[in-house]
Amino acid sequence: MMSNGFEPKIVGFLCNWCSYTGADLAGTSRIKYATNLRVIRTMCSARIDPTFILKALLEGADGVLICGCHPGDCHYVEGNYKAMRRYPLLKRLLDAYGIENERVQLEWVSASEGRRFAEVVDRMTEQIKALGPCKVRTALAFDMAER
Amino acid sequence: MDTPKIGVYVCNCGTNIKKVVDCDEVAQQASEQPGVVCARSYKYMCSNPGQEMIIKDIQEQGLDRVVVSACSPRMHESTFRGALAKAGLNPYFLEMANIREQCSWVHTDPRAATDKATDLTRGAVRRVVFHEALEKRFVDMCPATLVIGGGITGLTAALELAESGNQVYLVEQSGRLGGNLANVDLTAPYLDSARDLIRERILRATRNPNITVFLDAKVESLDGYVGNFKAKVASAGGTVPVEIGSVVVATGYKPFDASRVKAFGHGTNPNVITSFEFEAMLRKGRILTDKGRPPRYVTVIHCVGSRSEEFHPYCSRVCCMTALKYGQEIKSALPDAFVYDLYIDMHAFGKGCEDFYKQASEIRTIFMMFQKNTAPQILPGGPKDDCEMFLRVDDKLSGEEVDIPTDLVVLMVGMEARDDSAEVARLVNISRDKDGWFIESHPKLDPVATTTDGVYIAGCCQSPKDINESVAQARAATARIMAKIAKGRIEVDAVFAEVNQDDCSGCRVCNDLCPYGAIDFNSETRRSNVISAMCKACGACVTACPSAAIKGRHFTDEQIFAQIEGVL
Numbered sequence: 014m015m016s017n018g019f020e021p022k023i024v025g026f027l028c029n030w031c032s033y034t035g036a037d038l039a040g041t042s043r044i045k046y047a048t049n050l051r052v053i054r055t056m057c058s059a060r061i062d063p064t065f066i067l068k069a070l071l072e073g074a075d076g077v078l079i080c081g082c083h084p085g086d087c088h089y090v091e092g093n094y095k096a097m098r099r100y101p102l103l104k105r106l107l108d109a110y111g112i113e114n115e116r117v118q119l120e121w122v123s124a125s126e127g128r129r130f131a132e133v134v135d136r137m138t139e140q141i142k143a144l145g146p147c148k149v150r151t152a153l154a155f156d157m158a159e160r
Numbered sequence: 161m162d163t164p165k166i167g168v169y170v171c172n173c174g175t176n177i178k179k180v181v182d183c184d185e186v187a188q189q190a191s192e193q194p195g196v197v198c199a200r201s202y203k204y205m206c207s208n209p210g211q212e213m214i215i216k217d218i219q220e221q222g223l224d225r226v227v228v229s230a231c232s233p234r235m236h237e238s239t240f241r242g243a244l245a246k247a248g249l250n251p252y253f254l255e256m257a258n259i260r261e262q263c264s265w266v267h268t269d270p271r272a273a274t275d276k277a278t279d280l281t282r283g284a285v286r287r288v289v290f291h292e293a294l295e296k297r298f299v300d301m302c303p304a305t306l307v308i309g310g311g312i313t314g315l316t317a318a319l320e321l322a323e324s325g326n327q328v329y330l331v332e333q334s335g336r337l338g339g340n341l342a343n344v345d346l347t348a349p350y351l352d353s354a355r356d357l358i359r360e361r362i363l364r365a366t367r368n369p370n371i372t373v374f375l376d377a378k379v380e381s382l383d384g385y386v387g388n389f390k391a392k393v394a395s396a397g398g399t400v401p402v403e404i405g406s407v408v409v410a411t412g413y414k415p416f417d418a419s420r421v422k423a424f425g426h427g428t429n430p431n432v433i434t435s436f437e438f439e440a441m442l443r444k445g446r447i448l449t450d451k452g453r454p455p456r457y458v459t460v461i462h463c464v465g466s467r468s469e470e471f472h473p474y475c476s477r478v479c480c481m482t483a484l485k486y487g488q489e490i491k492s493a494l495p496d497a498f499v500y501d502l503y504i505d506m507h508a509f510g511k512g513c514e515d516f517y518k519q520a521s522e523i524r525t526i527f528m529m530f531q532k533n534t535a536p537q538i539l540p541g542g543p544k545d546d547c548e549m550f551l552r553v554d555d556k557l558s559g560e561e562v563d564i565p566t567d568l569v570v571l572m573v574g575m576e577a578r579d580d581s582a583e584v585a586r587l588v589n590i591s592r593d594k595d596g597w598f599i600e601s602h603p604k605l606d607p608v609a610t611t612t613d614g615v616y617i618a619g620c621c622q623s624p625k626d627i628n629e630s631v632a633q634a635r636a637a638t639a640r641i642m643a644k645i646a647k648g649r650i651e652v653d654a655v656f657a658e659v660n661q662d663d664c665s666g667c668r669v670c671n672d673l674c675p676y677g678a679i680d681f682n683s684e685t686r687r688s689n690v691i692s693a694m695c696k697a698c699g700a701c702v703t704a705c706p707s708a709a710i711k712g713r714h715f716t717d718e719q720i721f722a723q724i725e726g727v728l
Contacts, residue, residue, distance in 0.1 A: 020272075022728060029234075030611055031591065037232045040261025048272035051279050051727035052262055054233070055715055056655075060699030068721055072728040088589060088611065089698035090675035124611075125593040131266070 021075035021141040025052045025134075026061045030088035031123045032080035038127030046131035047138035050078065057081070059092030063103045066117055070149050076116045076141040078133070083121040093121070112149050115140060164289050165197045167223040168281065169214055171205035171230035173260055180264040182274045186229060189278045193285045197221055206236050211243040218247035225288045229257040229281045235602070250293035252654065252714060257284040279727045286726030290719045294654035299693055301387040302405035303327065303645045305638075308379055308584070311339020312627055313619030314410035315361045316634035322370035324642060329402050330365065331374045331393055337362045339412050340620075345442035346489060347627060348481035349516035355443075357627070374400075382407065382588055383676075385696065386614030387650045406614050406641040409598065410634065411584055413575035413620040416465030416472070423535050424464070424571060431455075431548050432538070432569040434464075435482060442489055447568070449548060454494050455567035459551050460486050461536060462503040466574030469533050474595060476574030476624040480507045483572050484516055487525035499525045500564050502553055504532050510626060528564075529556040539563065575624040588615045597623045608637040613652070616640060655714040656695035657702055661687050663709035670701035670710060 027033040033054050039046065055061055058081025066077045079100070081093040096119065104114040118137055122130045168190040172178035183201040191199035198217055204210050205228055217223055226249070228240050233256040241251035259277040267273040303326045307318045310332030318328045336342070337358075344354040365371050377395035384390045387405045394400075418426035418434045426432050430450035433441075441447050449455050460483045466476040480503065487499045501520070506527075508517040521527070530536055530553055537552040547565035555562050577596025578584075585592050590610040591599040598617045601609040608616045618633035619625065625633070644650055659670075659679075666686040671679050678694035679701060681687075690701070690710070702712035 024724060024727060033232075034234065034591075034611075037234060037258075037261040040232070040265040043265050045268060046266055048267050048269065048276050051276065051283065052258070053283070053720060053723050053727065055699060055720070056712075057698035057700060060703055060712060060715060062703045062717065062720075064717070065720055065724065069724050069728065072725055074724075074728055085586070086591065088591075089696060089700065090589075092675070092698050092700050095673070095700055095704070124591045124599055 019142055019145060021049050021138065021146070022073065023050045023076040023078055023137060023141060024069040024074045025050045025078040025080065026058070026065060027052055027054055027122075028058045028081045028088070028093075029054055029056045031082035031086065031121075032058075032130070034124035035080075035122040035126045035130045038125065039131045040127075042127045044127055044131045046134045049138045049141075050134050057087070057089045057092035058096035059089065061096055063099060063106070066103060070112065070116070070147055073147075073150065075144070075147045076118070076137060078137055079117070079119045080122045080130070080133070081119075083123055086123060110149065112147065113144055115144065116147060164195045164225045165221065165223050166193075166195045166225040166227060166285060166288060167214065167217050167221070168196055168199035168227045168229065168285060169205050169210070170199070170201040170259075170281070171210070171228065172201060172203050173231065173264075174204065177230070177260050177264040180267060180270055180273045181259055181277045182270065185274055186259070186277045186281055190227070190229075190281050190285060193282060195225070195289060196285060197223060205230050206239050211239070211246075214240070214243050215247040218244070218249050224249065224253060225291065226254050227257065227281065227284045227288055228254065229259045229277065229284065231260040232258045232262075252294040253288065253291050255284040255288040255291065257281045283723040283726035287719050287723040290716065290722050291714070294713060296654050297652045297692065298649045299385075299387050299652055301644050301648055301650050302389075302403055304329065304402070304404045305406045305408060305641055306331065306379065306382075306389070306391050306402060306404045307408045307410060308588075309339065309410035309412055309619070309621070310337040310373070311410065311412045311619065312341045312358060312361070313412065313630040313634045314339070314408065315358070315365050316631050317408045317410060317618060317638050318365055318371050319361060319368070320635055320638040321641065322365075322368045326370060326642075326645060328371045329374065329391075329393065329404065330371055331377045331379055333376070333378060335376050337365065337373070337375075340415070341627065343436055343439055345439050346485060348478075348485040349510070349512040351485070351488065379587060385694065386652065387644070389614065406616065406644065407588055408634070408637050408641070409584065409588055409590070409615065409617045409621055410619045411578060411581070411621040413624065414578045416573040416576050418464055418571045418573050420471065421464060421535065421571075423537065424461070424569070425538060426571060429538070429549075431567060432571065434571050434573045435479070435486075436573065438486065438570045445493070447490065447493055449567050455497060457498045457500070457547050457565045458486075458490050458568045458570065459500040459502060459564055459566040460570045460572060462501070462572045464571040464573050465576065467504060467532060472574060472576060472595060474624070475507060477507070478624065478626045479572040479574060481510070481513055481516060481626075484520040484525070486570060487520045487523060491523045500551070500566070501525050501527045502530055502536055502551070503527065504530060510628070528553050528562065530554060531556055538569070541565070575620055578621070581621070588612065590615055590617065597621065608633050608640065652693070653697065655697045656692045657690045657697065657699065657710050657712050658692070659688055659690055660709045660711065661685070661689070663707050664688055665707045665709070667706060669704055669706060673700050673704050675700070
């Protein structure tokens with residue numbers, strides 16, 4: 014594999030009601046998954062500001078996972094739709110910066126989907142491993158030097 | 161800001177965390193973070209000595225921030241907030257790192273798990289620096305309650321509340337009270353009449369002036385928040401608005417549709433009936449085959465739709481004892497009849513149930529065990545046979561294939577979530593599990609509350625249960641409600657959004673985003689403003705505000721930025 018021994022760091026933003034609870038269920042069910050995710054809880058996926066994601070990438074994250082309730086199931090009625098609409102705009106922004114847009118992923122995980130949460134983390138970890146380290150910081154440093 | 165004094169407490173959770181995560185190392189690493197005054201690892205932080213340790217440090221070392229690295233904040237955040245309050249510190253100066261559910265329970269490599277726990281703890285330490293003291297809010301508690309569902313659970317809840325002097329609105333979807341239990345003859349294991357159990361309650365409920373019963377009715381909408389909900393109930397009499405403080409969801413279950421198991425031929429073979437159809441025969445006192453004669457051989461098949469890979473993986477819990485009950489009822493009505501009981505496993509876990517199982521053997525119910533995920537096969541009887549059909553069973557205990565003569569087959573149909581469970585969940589804003597049952601706040605410690613404050617679940621809408629458990633849950637839910645009514649006002653979370661009036665440009669982007677209509681636009685000042693009692697703190701407006709004028713208390717940008725820096 015090209016990413017030999019590379020262990021990416023992934024920041025996960027999870028909504029409190031569905032996805033964070035789903036992650037807790039993975040824990041209480043003792044479902045094992047990759048150790049690469051660092052979770053930050055927000056009340057709703059609608060609170061996940063695009064600047065949080067950019068901040069995480071700038072601070073050295075190799076990937077960012079956004080999780081919310083399934084469409085139609087939001088604890089706050091429709092917050093997840095707001096997250097869903099912001100997401101493609103953010104992807105376009107990442108493309109413009111030359112950051113592989115697969116580094117940021119949006120997944121719906123309900124409170125009962127502990128197993129699905131574990132699968133999402135494992136799959137994303139493998140994808141980011143294949144991509145290798147995120148170059149955003151070196152790219153920015155180069156940009157600064159050019160100026 | 162003065163330099164904060166942070167205490168970090170790493171819980172071992174007995175061995176739950178410690179067996180994978182090196183808690184001493186996590187504490188050691190945390191102690192090197194700026195602002196950390198003390199960092200300790202201890203066996204059980206949630207225990208009294210654990211909390212006392214935190215309180216003592218706050219008081220003696222003058223801590224003004226606390227990080228607890230332990231289980232999920234959904235489990236013990238309120239416990240540790242209580243400890244801070246007891247020590248005289250604002251409870252919102254706490255942050256938890258979840259190193260059990262998100263670490264020791266899901267990882268096996270101690271090195272990687274310890275590194276992750278260290279990162280999560282560092283994130284919490286960085287975040288807690290930016291925490292602010294938040295003041296509690298109180299709202300009035302409306303003493304009326306909306307009970308959805310008029311079965312044994314809903315009736316019990318309604319009576320309990322109404323007989324304590326509180327107003328209840330009882331909404332039943334069908335045209336009569338009693339639910340599924342109204343279709344049952346006797347109950348297991350004491351053979352009490354279901355009719356007696358339910359009729360007395362219906363009479364009491366309909367005669368109680370504190371209970372308004374809506375039949376053929378539906379809750380159209382539910383708005384507001386704990387203590388202050390507004391609902392619209394639609395029935396033949398029109399749509400009625402009601403104001404309530406709490407909601408009990410007791411919508412029950414739906415019997416499994418036996419025709420889905422093609423091999424049994426329910427719906428085509430008139431002598432293959434469901435347990436509910438058999439109850440109707442028992443209530444009429446006429447156990448008959450389609451030819452109008454009493455059956456000589458009755459075969460009862462367990463787990464129809466339950467404990468199966470194809471239909472529902474779970475056990476429906478009441479069918480085993482109901483099946484044993486049929487043995488007793490058949491033998492009592494038709495003493496010469498043979499009763500065959502085909503089961504996968506016999507679940508006789510309740511009080512009095514093992515004795516009931518013994519009684520069933522004593523009256524010579526013939527038990528045969530078949531393999532899970534297989535089904536006994538139905539073969540038609542010939543003109544020379546003295547029975548309608550044969551059931552071919554691969555009997556697990558004797559290891560032999562046996563053909564059982566049968567005139568009447570009773571299928572023990574399991575319970576499943578009602579077809580409208582998704583709609584009800586959305587209406588009252590609660591979640592469902594993979595099988596469609598409503599999810600409780602905590603399976604062991606908070607079994608009737610939900611993630612929506614003031615909305616409770618009781619009975620079979622949460623998962624299959626017997627009458628005893630359903631009644632106990634109904635009473636548990638009402639006890640929770642009456643505790644709130646007794647206080648008169650309720651404390652609500654101090655977390656909500658607020659608009660900085662100086663920064664607000666009056667663009668009104670946030671106004672339509674709020675799902676609760678909690679944002680008010682003042683046309684004189686041309687500024688938006690959040691009505692804090694109506695805000696549920698989702699933060700949608702905070703993120704959307706183009707002027708960054710809205711602050712989401714306890715989830716501020718700077719708190720989350722600091723946490724991002726910390727975990728990386």
